[in-house]
Amino acid sequence: MSEMNRRDMLASIAAGAAALSIPREGLEAAAAHAHEAVAAEEQAQQQGQQPAAYVPKQFTADEYRLVRLLVDYVIPRDARSGSATQAGVPQFMDFILGEYPGNRTWMKDGIAWVNAECRRRFGQGFISCNDAQRRELLDAIAYPRRAREQDRPVVEFFNRFRNLTSSGFWTSRMGIADLGYIGNRPVMEWVGTPPNVLAWLERSKPS
C-alpha cells in the first residue's frame, strides 16, 4: 500500500467515524495516533534504504554469491514482477540468520552440500556451473516426492531455502503488489464477499 493510500485510510477513518457521530475528541485522538505511526514509518523507511553494495554479515562472500544466484532460481523475474534479488531477499536472509541463529547451520551446511554435489557431478562449484547444470541439480532436489532417498538432507535444505525465499519475496513491496493483497485499509461497510467473487464461488463449487 502506498503512503498516499494510507493517508486516504486515515482520512477515511476520520470521515466514517464523523458521519457516525463519534465524539470529536476520540476521533481526533485516533487520527492523531495513526498519523504518528505513518510519520514514524516514513522515517524508518528512509533510514532503512539499503546502500548499493551490501556487505553480508552472516554469509561469506562466496556463500552470498551462491545465495544471490539461488534465490533467483527459486523466484525469477517474470512478466508480473521482479526477481528475489530485486526484492531484496538476499539481504533479508542475511538479517534473518543474524537475528535467528538457529537458521545458520542448516543454511551453511546446505550451501556446502550444493557446492559439493556440483563438484561431484560437474567438477566445479554451483557458481561456476552453467545454467543447464544448475537446473539439473535443482531438478534433483526441488521435488521432495520424487527425490532420491540419498538426497533427503539436501531436499530438506531446499524446502527451507524455498520457504525463506518466499517469506522474503512475498512480504516485500514487490511481492505484495504481485499477489494483489489489498487489505489493511479502512472498510466502512463490510460486505464480505463482493458479487464477482460470489459468482466465482458458485461457478467453482465442487461437484
Added chain:
Amino acid sequence: MVQTPTRPPQQSREPYDVVIVGSGAGGGMAAYELTKAGARVALLEAGGHWDNTSSQYSAMLKMPYDSPRRGASTPDRPFGEWDANIGGWQIPGEPYTKAEGTKFDWWRARMLGGRTNHWGRISLRFGPDDFRRKSLDGMGDDWPITYDDLKPWYDEVDRLIGIFGSVEGLPNEPDGIFHAPPAPRYYERRVKEACDRMQITCIPARLSIITKPHNGRAPCHYCGQCNRGCMTNSNFSSPNVLIFPALRTGRLTLVTNAMAREVSTGEDGRATGVHYIDKTTGEDKHIRGKIVVLAASALETSRILMNSKSSRHPQGLANASGVLGKYITDTTGTDVAGFIPSLVDVPRHNADGVGGNHIMMPWWLDNKKLDFPRGYHIEVWGGLGMPTYGFMGGIERYPEGGGYGTDLKQQYRKYWGATVGFSGRGEMIPNDKSFCELDPTVTDKWGIPVLRFHWEWRDTEYLQVKHMQETFRAIIAEMGGEVWSNMPTREQGYGIANGGAIIHELGGARMGASERDSALNSNCQAWDCENLFVADGAPFVSQADKNPTWTIMALSMRTSAYITQQRRAGRL
C-alpha cells in the same frame, strides 16, 4: 490516551478501599466497576504501561516490508513482532517447573491489560448446562451458581464492552446483546456450505468487536489486525475499555512494574494489603488495602495465595480445605488444515474483515450417542490475509510437489487463499492428576517460590480430540479438499495439544457451595478470609467448551457488585 497514568502509591496512612492485583480481563473489570461505585482503588500490575490507541504500542497499520523481520517473532513476542503482547511461554527470571513426565505450557503476559491486548476476542457465554455438569452426567462438579445468576452480568458486560453475533436460540449457547456480525468471507461460505450438508451447526462468530459506534468508541474498520492492538479502540482490551475510563474517575491509582508476592494478613487473619516487588528498583514494598482482589490470571493467583502463608493460614490463604492449586483445566485442542482445489485462483478482493473468524460451529451433537462426554466448538481459518514471515511455508505440499522458477512463482499466486484450517476447542473434565503446587526448591529472580505443574489428559479428552480430528477431515473431504497431515494415532494422543497450550488455563482456587472442598464461596470470596476476593479464572469449577474470558468478566463484575454492596452495608 491518558498521559501519566502511573503514579506512586499514595503515602497516606489511610489504606486503599481495595487493592487489586493484575490488570487483565478480570482485574480491569474490577477496577472499572469498583471505582465507578466510588471506591478508592490501587491496581498493581507486574508489567509496564500499554495503550493500543497509541502508535508507540500498536502496529495496526504496519505492512510487512516496514520491518526487516517481516513480522517474525522476537523473544518477548513469540506470536510475532507486531503482536500486542509482552510475555510468552517463558519469561526470563520467572521460571515454572513440571513434574517428571508432565507436558504443560504456561503463557503469561507482563503488561498493562495482560492478554486482553492481543487475545482472539471470541466472547462466548457459558450455557445453563455448563454450570451443572455433575448433575447431568455425574462427572466433575457443579458450580455453586447457575446461568440465571450470571445472566444479568453477561448482559451488562455485553452492554458495556460491545460484542457482535447473531441471535440463534440454541439450547446451551445463550444469545447476548449483539451488534450485527460481519458477513462471512469467501472461504467461510465454502465451509458453511459443507457444514450445512453435514448438519453441523454453523453460525456467525461472537467477538467483542463493535460494528457500530458504542459508548463513544468508533466502530471497526475491518483491517484484520486485532491482535496488534486496535488504534481506534474498536475491540475489547482492558486498558482502553476499562482501565483508562477508571483512571478518569480520579479514584484509581495504577502501579505498574509491581510484582505481587503475597497477600499480607493481620492477627485476626484478615487481609491487610499486598507485598510486592517494585521491578524498577527491586525493592520489596507493601501497599495497604481494606479489601484485596486477586486477578493475576488463574494460576498466578493460585501461586500468590499459596505463598501467602501465616500462622493463621499455614497452608496459604483460601486454602483451609487444601483444594488450592487443584482441579486446574485447559481447553482441549487440535488443528487440521487442508488444501481446497475449488478455492484455487480466488479473484483478488479485500478479505481481511475483523481480526478473527466470522463464522463458528458451536457444539452440535448429543453425547449420549458418542463415546466421550462434553463437547467442543470449531474455529475456522484461511483466506487472503496479510502476507508475513512464514508466508505459504510448505509449498511442496500442493499438487506440483515443489519446484522452482516461474512455475513455482505461479503456484504461490494460485494457491494463496486456497488453504482452510479448523481448530477444535473442547471441554476437559477436571481430574486430580492435573494440579499445581509450589516447587520446594525453585524460586524466581526475586526469591518467590514458583509453581510446579502436574498434568494428565484422560480418555474423556483423548476420545473427544479424536472426534475433532475425524470431523475436520470429513469437512475438508466434503469441501472436495485434501488434508495436509495423517490422522494422528492413539500413541500420538490423536494430536491433542499440551495442557496449557490453548491458553485457557482455569481453576486452582475454585468456588463452591461448601468450605470443605472449595477455596471461595459463590461470591468468589475466600472462605477463610472475608475481605479477600478472586476475580480471574481461578474460581472456575469447570471449563465448558467456550473460551473463558466473557465469563471471567461477568464473574468479576458480579464479585465487584457484591463487594460494593457489602461495603455500603458496612460489612467489609
